[in-house]
Amino acid sequence: MNIDRYNKTLFSFLHSSPTPFHAVDNIEKYLLAKGFNQLQEKEQWQLENAQSYFVSRENGAIIAFTKGEKEHPEDGYRMVAAHTDSPCLLVKPRAGIQTDSYLQLGVEVYGGCLLHPWFDRDLSLAGRVCCEMKDKSLKIFLINFQRPLLTLPSIAIHFNREANTGSTINKQKHLAPILAQSVNEQLPEFEALLSRQVTQEHPNVTIRKILAFDIFCFDSQKPCYTGVQKEIISSARLDNLLSCHVGMTAIGKADKKLNTLLFCANHEENGSSSATGAGGSFLDSVLERIIPDPETRRRSLAQSFLISMDNAHATHPNFLEKQEPEHKIYLNKGPVIKINANQRYATNSLSSALFKKICKKAKISSQEFVMRSDMPCGSTIGPMTAARLGIKTVDVGAASLAMHSIREHTGFSDPFLLYQAIEQFFTSSFHHRLP
Numbered sequence: 001m002n003i004d005r006y007n008k009t010l011f012s013f014l015h016s017s018p019t020p021f022h023a024v025d026n027i028e029k030y031l032l033a034k035g036f037n038q039l040q041e042k043e044q045w046q047l048e049n050a051q052s053y054f055v056s057r058e059n060g061a062i063i064a065f066t067k068g069e070k071e072h073p074e075d076g077y078r079m080v081a082a083h084t085d086s087p088c089l090l091v092k093p094r095a096g097i098q099t100d101s102y103l104q105l106g107v108e109v110y111g112g113c114l115l116h117p118w119f120d121r122d123l124s125l126a127g128r129v130c131c132e133m134k135d136k137s138l139k140i141f142l143i144n145f146q147r148p149l150l151t152l153p154s155i156a157i158h159f160n161r162e163a164n165t166g167s168t169i170n171k172q173k174h175l176a177p178i179l180a181q182s183v184n185e186q187l188p189e190f191e192a193l194l195s196r197q198v199t200q201e202h203p204n205v206t207i208r209k210i211l212a213f214d215i216f217c218f219d220s221q222k223p224c225y226t227g228v229q230k231e232i233i234s235s236a237r238l239d240n241l242l243s244c245h246v247g248m249t250a251i252g253k254a255d256k257k258l259n260t261l262l263f264c265a266n267h268e269e270n271g272s273s274s275a276t277g278a279g280g281s282f283l284d285s286v287l288e289r290i291i292p293d294p295e296t297r298r299r300s301l302a303q304s305f306l307i308s309m310d311n312a313h314a315t316h317p318n319f320l321e322k323q324e325p326e327h328k329i330y331l332n333k334g335p336v337i338k339i340n341a342n343q344r345y346a347t348n349s350l351s352s353a354l355f356k357k358i359c360k361k362a363k364i365s366s367q368e369f370v371m372r373s374d375m376p377c378g379s380t381i382g383p384m385t386a387a388r389l390g391i392k393t394v395d396v397g398a399a400s401l402a403m404h405s406i407r408e409h410t411g412f413s414d415p416f417l418l419y420q421a422i423e424q425f426f427t428s429s430f431h432h433r434l435p
């Protein structure tokens with residue numbers, strides 16, 4: 001596969017996954033097309049060797065795995081992990097706010113969001129709604145309005161002369177986007193709009209009532225290239241759908257002879273402590289069902305290796321002083337190994353060495369990131385997964401700029417270089433040579 005073709009599938013995945021629910025739905029469809037068998041947590045599992053499976057939890061997290069034809073469970077699993085969520089504005093339950101001639105939506109800030117970039121974008125809405133059906137049962141539907149639907153206008157500079165020097169955003173007062181404006185006619189009702197959208201996207205169902213929803217605001221602009229030679233990718237949600245896409249495409253192509261596993265978790269941006277987050281029981285519970293015997297499972301975990309993927313900070317040309325001077329990170333220069341003395345990243349010398357060997361075999365270079373010693377460091381799902389499972393783990397990611405903005409940037413070749421590393425990992429037998 002060449003980089004252009006790879007990026008085309010990435011762009012389509014990014015654009016059609018405005019929420020974690022849509023990301024999981026798209027991963028499910030991809031894996032089904034690749035011959036994976038769908039499992040349900042509530043059913044009994046009969047797993048066979050040389051078969052691939054996936055299971056998702058509450059639309060927000062998914063685990064896919066192959067029970068290798070040529071390997072035993074105690075040979076260990078090649079695991080990769082990423083997260084499905086991104087910082088955003090989440091619509092409140094009683095959403096509609098009528099202000100003069102406007103209908104606005106009350107929103108909460110989800111995760112560590114950069115708020116200024118949300119103003120003056122062409123926003124849309126997507127998410128899931130829980131409906132009561134005609135027979136009184138509950139059903140969940142995904143919806144995606146797709147088209148520009150909302151706007152969050154800035155206050156003109158004439159009313160805020162400090163806008164470029166030190167203005168602050170009040171999360172309660174300043175973030176409600178405008179959904180409709182009317183002078184004479186009646187304003188629409190938000191829930192009626194949702195009902196209409198459910199019927200439009202799911203024409204064969206008759207819902208009685210929407211009882212609750214998880215609706216996200218997102219930027220409707222498609223991913224694109226920038227830079228004279230198209231060397232930069234700009235898109236929403238590169239953190240961390242870029243890595244979900246790498247994991248999905250790599251496990252879809254992985255050798256069926258080997259034990260491989262992909263975990264895409266929700267709620268990383270607010271601490272991972274949920275049923276679908278990496279701090280929850282999902283991965284442990286699935287591993288218990290793949291390898292029911294506790295002794296074999298522990299031996300398997302001791303032989304396994306986890307590559308935790310989440311984007312890394314590239315050096316920003318306007319803020320060179322923010323980066324550790326001996327560890328500059330460049331776009332288009334290969335996956336970044338993330339290291340932190342206080343285990344904010346799970347990388348250690350052994351896991352770092354293993355990843356470097358994988359990159360060498362894939363004929364790609366890698367980079368090493370550490371935060372400046374006088375600045376606090378972010379984290380990933382790597383350390384908590386390593387702690388829960390006791391598994392060798394490395395934290396890596398594609399170099400990116402403007403992390404947690406509504407529009408983020410990475411190198412033209414960075415997603416593909418990370419994919420090449422993971423593709424190599426999913427075909428290598430490195431763990432037989434562990435110290």
Ligand SMILES: [Zn+2]
Binds near residue numbers: 239
């Ligand atoms: Zn992330």
